Amino acid sequence: MRMRLEQLTKTYKSRNGGGAQFYAVQNANVTLEAGETVGLFGDSGSGKSTLGMMAAGLLKPTSGSIFYEDQLCAFPYRGTLRRNIQILFQHPEVSFNPALPLIKSMTEPYTLYNLPYSKQILVENVERFGLHEEHLHRCPGELSGGELQRAALARLLVLRPAVLVLDEPTSMLDVITQAQMIGMLRDYQQETGASYLFITHNRSLCDWVCDRVYDVEQGNITLEE
Numbered sequence: 001m002r003m004r005l006e007q008l009t010k011t012y013k014s015r016n017g018g019g020a021q022f023y024a025v026q027n028a029n030v031t032l033e034a035g036e037t038v039g040l041f042g043d044s045g046s047g048k049s050t051l052g053m054m055a056a057g058l059l060k061p062t063s064g065s066i067f068y069e070d071q072l073c074a075f076p077y078r079g080t081l082r083r084n085i086q087i088l089f090q091h092p093e094v095s096f097n098p099a100l101p102l103i104k105s106m107t108e109p110y111t112l113y114n115l116p117y118s119k120q121i122l123v124e125n126v127e128r129f130g131l132h133e134e135h136l137h138r139c140p141g142e143l144s145g146g147e148l149q150r151a152a153l154a155r156l157l158v159l160r161p162a163v164l165v166l167d168e169p170t171s172m173l174d175v176i177t178q179a180q181m182i183g184m185l186r187d188y189q190q191e192t193g194a195s196y197l198f199i200t201h202n203r204s205l206c207d208w209v210c211d212r213v214y215d216v217e218q219g220n221i222t223l224e225e
C-alpha cells in the first residue's frame, strides 16, 4: 500500500465562543495503492482540501496517523518523504511568485534537490507540457490560467513524486485544457506508477478519472460502493 490515512481528524475552534470544536475532517480512513487514482468527492466546505492538505503534509492533523509505504509520517514532512508527496492547487498563481519571471520559479526544484540542470533540460521539460522557452521569460500574470497550471505541473513532476494530491487541478480550465491536463497526468502515472488523490466536486470528471471514490460530507469520509 502506497499510503494510508488512519482516523485522521482536523478540528478548528468555533468562532461563536463556548470553546466548542468544529470538525472539518472527522476520523477519515483513506487508502491509496500504487498507480491508483482515488477521488475525494463532495460539496464546497465538506473538508476535501483540509484532508488533502493533511495528506500532503502541509496541515498538521489534530489526531490520527498517516502512513507512507507502511512508515508512520511525522509532521512536517522532511527529506525524501517531502519530495515524494506533492500537491497541486486549484489556483496555480499561489505556486508562483508574481514578481518573478517564470524561469526563476521553474529552476527552484532543480536547485532545492540538487538535480542535474541546464537551460536545455528545463526547456525540454516545459515543452512536454506544451509550453515554450519564451513563456519562461514572462511573469505569472502574463500567462493564461491553463498555461500556468501546466507550468505548475511541469515543475512538480521534476521531483518525480510518488503521490500527488490534486486539489481541483482543472476546475479553472476549459474542457479542452482540462482534457490535456488529465492526459498529462495519465502519462506520468503510466510511466511511474504514481498515485493520485484527486479532489473534485465535478461528478463526471470524478467518474472519468478515478478508480475509487470517497464521498466527503461535512467532514465525514465514506468509500462509495
Ligand SMILES: Nc1ncnc2c1ncn2[C@@H]1O[C@H](COP(=O)(O)OP(=O)(O)OP(=O)(O)O)[C@@H](O)[C@H]1O
Residues within 6 Å of the ligand: 012, 024, 042, 043, 044, 045, 046, 047, 048, 049, 050, 051, 201
Ligand atoms: N483555518 C481554518 N479555520 C477555521 N475553519 C476552517 C479553516 N480552514 C477550513 N475551515 C473550514 O473547514 C471546512 C472544510 O474546508 P475545506 O477547505 O476543507 O472544504 P472543501 O471541501 O475543500 O471546499 P471547496 O470545495 O469549496 O474547496 C469549511 O467549513 C471551512 O470553512
Ligand SMILES: [Mg+2]
Residues within 6 Å of the ligand: 048, 049, 050, 167
Ligand atoms: Mg477545497
